[in-house]
Amino acid sequence: MLEIKGISKTYGDRRVLDGVSFAVKSGCLTGFVGANGAGKTTTMRSILGIVEPEQGQVLVDGKPIGPRDRARFGYMPEERGLYAKMRILEQVAYFGELHGLPATKATKNAKSLLTELGLGERLNDKLQDLSLGNQQRVQIAATLVHEPQYLMLDEPFSGLDPVAVDVVLSVLQRFAAAGVPVLFSSHQLDVVERLADDLVIIANGQIRASGARLELQAEHSRGLYDITTDGDAGWMREAAGIEVIDFDRGSATVRATDEHSIQALLREAMNRGQVLSFGPRIEKLSTIYKEVVR
Numbered sequence: 115m116l117e118i119k120g121i122s123k124t125y126g127d128r129r130v131l132d133g134v135s136f137a138v139k140s141g142c143l144t145g146f147v148g149a150n151g152a153g154k155t156t157t158m159r160s161i162l163g164i165v166e167p168e169q170g171q172v173l174v175d176g177k178p179i180g181p182r183d184r185a186r187f188g189y190m191p192e193e194r195g196l197y198a199k200m201r202i203l204e205q206v207a208y209f210g211e212l213h214g215l216p217a218t219k220a221t222k223n224a225k226s227l228l229t230e231l232g233l234g235e236r237l238n239d240k241l242q243d244l245s246l247g248n249q250q251r252v253q254i255a256a257t258l259v260h261e262p263q264y265l266m267l268d269e270p271f272s273g274l275d276p277v278a279v280d281v282v283l284s285v286l287q288r289f290a291a292a293g294v295p296v297l298f299s300s301h302q303l304d305v306v307e308r309l310a311d312d313l314v315i316i317a318n319g320q321i322r323a324s325g326a327r328l329e330l331q332a333e334h335s336r337g338l339y340d341i342t343t344d345g346d347a348g349w350m351r352e353a354a355g356i357e358v359i360d361f362d363r364g365s366a367t368v369r370a371t372d373e374h375s376i377q378a379l380l381r382e383a384m385n386r387g388q389v390l391s392f393g394p395r396i397e398k399l400s401t402i403y404k405e406v407v408r
């Protein structure tokens with residue numbers, strides 16, 4: 115497990131990280147979400163020791179992180195740094211060797227990762243001859259080639275088509291399943307909602323929410339229901355203990371103050387006509403995000 119405890123960083127008179135604390139659990143994909151400039155990259159750089167925070171510490175399995183731990187990290191920075199004219203297999207293997215792998219092992223890992231990422235037919239192509247999405251896959255292979263035991267990726271899914279997102283996801287899940295803590299930042303909330311086991315939401319250098327995604331969604335969905343009737347649902351606005359959040363003719367999203375109010379609403383709806391569908395609503399991450407960063 116990777117723990118970030120009370121990290122603060124100031125540039126000039128701007129505090130860009132303010133007591134940032136969260137954990138990245140082994141075996142989990144943790145999505146790191148925040149607006150531009152919220153502090154995601156600075157947090158990742160602090161974990162890696164590229165940025166020196168004034169306060170706070172990073173713990174690896176309960177102990178302060180050291181250079182040996184950092185050598186076992188895989189980090190994919192926001193600024194991609196590959197060689198345009200180098201063949202991709204050679205290039206990924208080279209990154210493996212830079213991390214201390216023997217040449218044969220580096221080539222073996224590079225080949226199997228690139229193949230897993232769907233580039234098995236392109237091993238001898240130069241990077242510059244690949245589409246941007248495929249170049250991104252190569253960058254991911256270069257991040258993973260030395261079999262890192264901790265993973266941090268800045269926007270690994272940006273610019274990928276839906277099939278590529280799934281390919282990269284399955285590779286990251288394989289690492290997570292082997293016990294690797296995986297932290298990835300993303301602006302694509304729909305992608306994070308689908309992929310992340312845990313969530314960390316940062317705004318203005320402060321952590322606004324963190325923990326299991328499903329728990330966070332359940333917490334923000336308490337008392338929320340979707341109901342569709344065959345008539346006009348306008349009467350629900352007057353129902354006791356009910357707040358209508360959204361409304362479109364026969365359909366409404368409501369928040370009930372208690373169990374009794376929602377049961378009464380359902381009975382009344384059935385008295386008035388047909389209830390076509392009814393069920394608890396799980397709040398979307400994009401809505402929760404807007405609520406917690408406000």
Ligand SMILES: Nc1ncnc2c1ncn2[C@@H]1O[C@H](COP(=O)(O)OP(=O)(O)OP(=O)(O)O)[C@@H](O)[C@H]1O
Pocket residue numbers: 125130148149150151152153154155156157192
């Ligand atoms: N070396 C630096 N000197 C001065 N300010 C910096 C430096 N690095 C980052 N900042 C500032 O710190 C804040 C946080 O930046 P950071 O790159 O961590 O945000 P981010 O969440 O990664 O944003 P994005 O989603 O746009 O990548 C920003 O206001 C940025 O301008």
